[in-house]
Amino acid sequence: MKSLAVLAAAAAPLASALSLSVASTGGNATITTNQYGLLFEEIYNSGDGGLYGELIRNRAFQGGNINGVATLDRTTDYWTAVNGVTLAIDTSTPAVSTSLPYQMRMDVPTDTTDAVGFYNEGFWGFNIDSTKRYITSFYLRGTYHGVVNCYFQDALTGDQLSTVSLEVSQTAGQGWVQHMSATFMPTTTLAYPNVTFYFMFEDGASLAGESLYFNMLSVFKQTYDNRNNGLREDMATALAELGAKWIRLPGGSNMEGPYPPYYWKWNATIGSLLNRPGRPGVWGDINTDGFGILEQLQMTIDLGLEVVLAVWDGLYINDSIISEADIDPYVDQALNLLEFLLGDTSTTYGALRKSLGYSNPFTISYVEIGNEDNISNGESSYKAYRYMAFYTAIRALYPDLPLVSTINPAPSGLTGIDGTIDLHIYENEATFVNLFNTFDQASRKYPVFVGEYAAIRTGSHTSGQVGVQTFGMACAEAIFLLGCERNADVIIGTAYGALFKEYNEEPGTVAVMKHTANEILYSMSYYVQQLFGANVGTQTLPVTATGAGFGPVYWSAVLNADGQTVLKMVNYAGTTNPVTVTIEGSTATSATLYVMSAPSSASVNNLSGLGGTTSNITTSTLTGTAGTFSVPFTSGYQIVVLVV
Structure with a gap:
């Protein structure tokens, strides 16, 4: 984890209104390695002028x-x-x-x-x-x-x-x-x-x-791992230190394109930079496409990320839709992309990949058909023909490749892995707290990626956005993530939207990180994801509460790969009463305690000249007796991870 101060501490057992007993077995789900992921789309100079290493602006007069x-x-x-x-x-x-x-x-x-x-x-x-x-x-x-x-x-x-x-x-x-x-x-x-x-x-x-x-x-x-046409070093390092396990690319709304014919065309993003015309992006800037599909896949290799690949499915942001009679060439284009990435070198596009320096096929974990087809007037055509046109063609050639729908539920009654859906959630802080148990009632027929989420407003405000997350917003997101973890039998993974935005280009909306030419702003949300991502589990564990229920303290427990019990807790507008935690069957007398805090719920992280980083994550050793620990809260807003 980034910037963890290591402290020595011991907490004497104190009376607590809330007691939690964590079982050693009996959870509802085996957890995939994909719990915490990333979304990359070209948005507000996140690629050009950001993660992509080119420093010259308007280098080829593309728009x-x-x-x-x-x-x-x-x-x-x-x-x-x-x-x-x-x-x-x-x-x-x-x-x-x-x-x-x-x-x-x-x-x-x-x-x-x-x-x-x-x-x-x-x-x-x-x-x-x-x-x-x-x-x-x-x-x-x-x-x-x-x-x-x-x-x-x-x-x-x-x-x-x-x-x-x-x-x-x-x-x-x-x-x-x-x-x-x-x-x-x-x-x-x-x-x-x-x-x-x-x-x-x-x-x-x-x-x-x-x-x-x-x-x-x-x-x-000088680029990350010294790659030719590669990544800005400090930004790629920030991604590596986030500790995510998967990434959805190439986006996002920007993949859809603003209007015909400017959707993302994979074959216009490969080969010589002289052969990449670029295109108008959805978020206000020209895409040079220097950061093309091969550069993006190389990034996933360098960062050890699994790939959720999105393919364009006939919907533009301006509501333009490819008709059923005209959809086949676009299905073929998606199949060509899959052959380019997955085919052996005896195939047409596998041979093309080899000619560009990649003899071995890539590994694709999921293919998502489209993006946000529930909006831009897209849902009826997605259900009627667009989804199944792509689904049927891909499934025929790649019977074991999981496919993802962008509407809920998946079209045509598909369930199980074939009914996997991608949900995008942008709401205020209060809504994210209330979403803690939303997946408790979710249908188990449809596995879920929360492919984009973000608390974009403080409190219960219903309009506008903030430019950078408060600690209260990050705590609310953490509560939502606990709810996802508790329902890992249906939630495959989560990813924040957006990953990067250029600070000067877009100061008024949130992102995991904002960047300038020489600096990175690590948001409160960055550190929440890093802390949780470093403490993932392999199995959920039941927790029995006495003295109080969920709220103002929320929790989730898992067993990690080392056989340790990991209890995550978020104190949201609560008191500073300690919580008594008992790990059933444990005789441990010490535990590791991670605490994320900030001066107040309204605190934000910012660029160094504008207040800098105000959040703090400390690591301490907590003493206990026979598997029982008194976990202290020192403020009304705090995120705690106990590892026993």
């Missing part, structure tokens, strides 16, 4: 953002001319590829004598670390013989922070030529991201009156 809406209008946004040149979008031929037909043209004045060029703003700046390697590259069309100096510059002081020089010698007749630097390291580390990145042509006089053309301009910082 932009106008008033919060993704647009295919091509601009030179985030690029600034230096020393009198003019920058413009250009469509002259030849293009660098058929997928990237727009490029940036630099027109140089006829009286130029100095170095000329331009700089990029990045995604709200750049993270400069003198201990890390960087690399830059670009495609150039035109005539230039000379040096191109590429470097970071402090936008506040004007100081040049790095230097790397590329010797360029090419003519216009050569067409597009890629130029790539050696790796370089900045001269200093900055605590702030107010930095730009320059491409400067030193022999400006030779370019006087001429034009040069640019595409796919790139800067990568």
Whole structure:
């Protein structure tokens, strides 16, 4: 777990209004390893400008953002001319590829004598670390013989922070030529991201009156596990430290696409970056698709995550729906994706996967047909033909691959593993507390992924959202997770929505983590999931309560893989009375106690300059007698995990 302070403590037995007796056997469920998972979708620069390691913004002129809406209008946004040149979008031929037909043209004045060029703003700046390697590259069309100096510059002081020089010698007749630097390291580390990145042509006089053309301009910082075209290192490390077991990808509403024909097409996200056209995203930005399906699957391997793969099923966010008469090609596309990921190399798409560097098939644990088909006017067509069109075709070729429905119950009376459903729950804090026992009454015919959940409002408020979770909201989510754990016979796993959002892009809604160019905000919810994920069980255990029932203290008990009893408790607006806990059949005199706390229920975690992290998780040794312990609560809002 991240940042656990190890303490030594001993609590003397005290009288308690609530006593819990935890049995050693007799629980209602064997728990899967998938209890805590992740959702990745491209939302508010969670991929481009976030988890995906590319640092240049608008690197290939694939589109932009106008008033919060993704647009295919091509601009030179985030690029600034230096020393009198003019920058413009250009469509002259030849293009660098058929997928990237727009490029940036630099027109140089006829009286130029100095170095000329331009700089990029990045995604709200750049993270400069003198201990890390960087690399830059670009495609150039035109005539230039000379040096191109590429470097970071402090936008506040004007100081040049790095230097790397590329010797360029090419003519216009050569067409597009890629130029790539050696790796370089900045001269200093900055605590702030107010930095730009320059491409400067030193022999400006030779370019006087001429034009040069640019595409796919790139800067990568050292990536997680040093992967080519890989992940931002600190963000991937944060995922690894979260301790989740599975991930649903590629999303999410963004997979559906904002309007025809811009749904997520897997085969437009593979191979050379020059062959990835990108598309308008649902959440306001262009997707470059640099973080494509293979990059996402490589991430799951590097992080040890099982995969819940979503396939597009004919529904767009704007309510457009593929008709029954036209659905077959989209079913075929889903089958092609599965062959690409699962097929041996003798198959058409298995061979394609091998040609891209992956000889061995991937492992897919579940396939989800669509996303949120209960909204966007999608439910009737999902029930009538869309779900079964995909289900029947996939099941015929992959009889053992579990399939997931996005509506409840699954269409056409499917039950058991074939009736698995994905529920998404976004509610206020009070509702999450009340959801504690919601699955006690759930039908056991339909296994459930809670594929997205989040407390998005404090208290019982019914409108608006908060920008960052309070500790009270995180406690409410923890109570809901206890209810899921108690019903592990029907709940396969849970995942918070969303995983990442860029702090500047979307400060007003929640995420597990918010990121800037150089910092990560770990929410209260992050630490709840980390604490619970580090204390998963293999079997639920019955708990008998005396003196009080559920509320204000809520609980769940499991047996872990080491044979230890794990009792999780949440005190929600309660007293500080201790709880007497007896582990039946145990003679233990010591236990490990994890306590998550915060100054108040209204406390939030924030960026370091805005208050920083206020939550705290401590680890202590609790003494007891013959398997009986007095578990202290020191505030009205607290999350406790006792391991005996």
